[in-house]
Amino acid sequence: MAAEDETPDFFPLLAFGTYKVGRSSDPNTTDKAEVLRVIRDAVQAGYRAFDCAEFYGNEVEVGEALWASWPKEDRGSLYVIGKVWTSTIYAGPDAVVKQMEQSLRDLQASYFDLFLIHWPVPEKKHIEAYKALMPFVGPAKPIRRLGLSNYTVADYTELVAELDGLEEAGKAVVRPYSNQFEVSPWLYRQKTIDFFQSEGLKLQAYRPFADGRLLSAEKMPLEIRKIAEKHKTKPSRVLLQWIQKKNIQALPKSCTKERIVENLLDVNDAKTMEFLLDKDDLEVLDSMHKSEEYEATFKKNYVKCIVRDTPLAGSITVDGITDWHDG
Numbered sequence: 001m002a003a004e005d006e007t008p009d010f011f012p013l014l015a016f017g018t019y020k021v022g023r024s025s026d027p028n029t030t031d032k033a034e035v036l037r038v039i040r041d042a043v044q045a046g047y048r049a050f051d052c053a054e055f056y057g058n059e060v061e062v063g064e065a066l067w068a069s070w071p072k073e074d075r076g077s078l079y080v081i082g083k084v085w086t087s088t089i090y091a092g093p094d095a096v097v098k099q100m101e102q103s104l105r106d107l108q109a110s111y112f113d114l115f116l117i118h119w120p121v122p123e124k125k126h127i128e129a130y131k132a133l134m135p136f137v138g139p140a141k142p143i144r145r146l147g148l149s150n151y152t153v154a155d156y157t158e159l160v161a162e163l164d165g166l167e168e169a170g171k172a173v174v175r176p177y178s179n180q181f182e183v184s185p186w187l188y189r190q191k192t193i194d195f196f197q198s199e200g201l202k203l204q205a206y207r208p209f210a211d212g213r214l215l216s217a218e219k220m221p222l223e224i225r226k227i228a229e230k231h232k233t234k235p236s237r238v239l240l241q242w243i244q245k246k247n248i249q250a251l252p253k254s255c256t257k258e259r260i261v262e263n264l265l266d267v268n269d270a271k272t273m274e275f276l277l278d279k280d281d282l283e284v285l286d287s288m289h290k291s292e293e294y295e296a297t298f299k300k301n302y303v304k305c306i307v308r309d310t311p312l313a314g315s316i317t318v319d320g321i322t323d324w325h326d327g
Contacts, residue, residue, distance in 0.1 A: 007139045010113075011178075011202050012079050013244045014266045015049035016042045017253030019206075022058045024255055030058045034255065039065035041257045045264050046272070049079035051180075051206075051251050052107060053118060054088065054099055063107035072108070080109050083118040083149055084133075089125050090310040093132030100133060104142060115143040116180060119306045120155035122316065127162050134174040147178035147202070150305065153195050153325040180204035180251070183243060184214060185224070185288035187298055189326045193246065204249040208239050210293075223284050231275035240265045241277050242285045299324065 020027075022035035035058055042050075043066070050066065052059055059082075070078060088099045100115060115133065120126040130146070137143045148156065156176070163173045179196050183189075183205035196203055213219045215235055228235040236252070236259070243250040244267040252263040266272050277285075303316040 007144045010079070011249065012049040012266070013247070013249050013268055014047070014240070014264070015051045015079065015081060015204070015249055015251050016047040016260075017051045017206060017251045018058060018062050019051075019053070019056050019253055021056075021253070021255060022061055023056075030061050032061050032064070035061040036065045036068060038255050038260070040069045041260050043069040045257075045261045047260075047264065048077060049081070049113075049249075051081045051204075052103070053083035053085065053116075054103055055083065055085040055118060059103055059106035063109065067108055075110060079113045080107060080111075081114045081116065082107070082112045083116040084129060085309065086119050086121050086305070086307070087309040089117065089119070089121045089129040090312070092125075093128050096129045096132045097136070100136065100142065111141070112143050114145045114147055114178060116147045116149040116178070117151075119150050119308070120148070120152070120159075121306055121310060122312060124158070124162075125310075126155070127159055130159060130176075131162070131166075134172075137174045145177040146174050147180070148176050149180040149204075150302065151179050151181070152302070152323075153192060154321075154323045156196070156199075176201060178202040178204060180206060182207045182298065183248060184208055184210045184239065185221075185242065185285045186210050186214065186290045186293045188286065188289040189294070189298070190286070190289075191326045193248070195325065197247070202249065203247075204251055205243045206251045208243055208250050208252055209236060214239060221288060223288060227277070227281050227284065230281075231277075233275050234262050236263055237265050237275075238277065238281075238285075241267060241273075241275075242282065245277060245282060294326065 021038050022030040039062060052062055082103050084096050084099050088095050117126050117129055133146055137146045166173050179201050184207060209215050214224060220235060224235050224238060227238050240250045254260050254263060264272055299318045303318055307313050307316055
């Protein structure tokens, strides 16, 4: 039996993204007052899950803000997600474990509900990182669930082959619980989504609004505008429900109180639901995938980020990867 099997399986379908919170004006420094304001607004609005990461550079401030807004003795009512960055993954297993522990201290959290390998760093570095974290997973351990982020089917297959080998050798393993990657109507990798869900993994969707482009007055597709008007709701809420209807956790982020409140939509919480997308709406949104978004945004970002901040930077090309699964 895997170590995490005894952990209750609670997976919220909405989490608040903390990327760039406190760093909107200067990416190299964190505005503590802004972090406190944004996290307080999110907690007061009703968010209980928070997506954090080493790379975001604001874990100390997010931790202070969380516990200034929520009682520490009620830690169990919050869902805290963490991630280890590429440079640490490349540095090796010891660095990965130390960073996980440092992130817990920075966030003032006694444990992570979910901890992720942020990117699948090549040369099996991501596998070494994953294996290093397995002993720390369990119902009374620093990590309750261990997952992945930005993994392609090929990356996942490589990891699973390693875990299968360990299991065949009689060693206990922790199977990946989840995978977080970009999902929006413009970047809808249905084959990849279907594959991971068929494997039993929970999925998380960042950039649900395509970096705000799907909501901008200039670029908002007519299809989204019409669906929002039909249901007398905001376009952002249409997109969040579309994602959650696929049993995928949505990760909206905003530093504006009005938007923070607007984005509070959870299909499992009737109080946040004032409309329901119908079959026709879902089919329209499913059909909006743009091949140029897949080629120019996803593929190029993937080959850049899997080696970002490592000695391997620039060594991977789009043409050098033959199995993209979705084409």
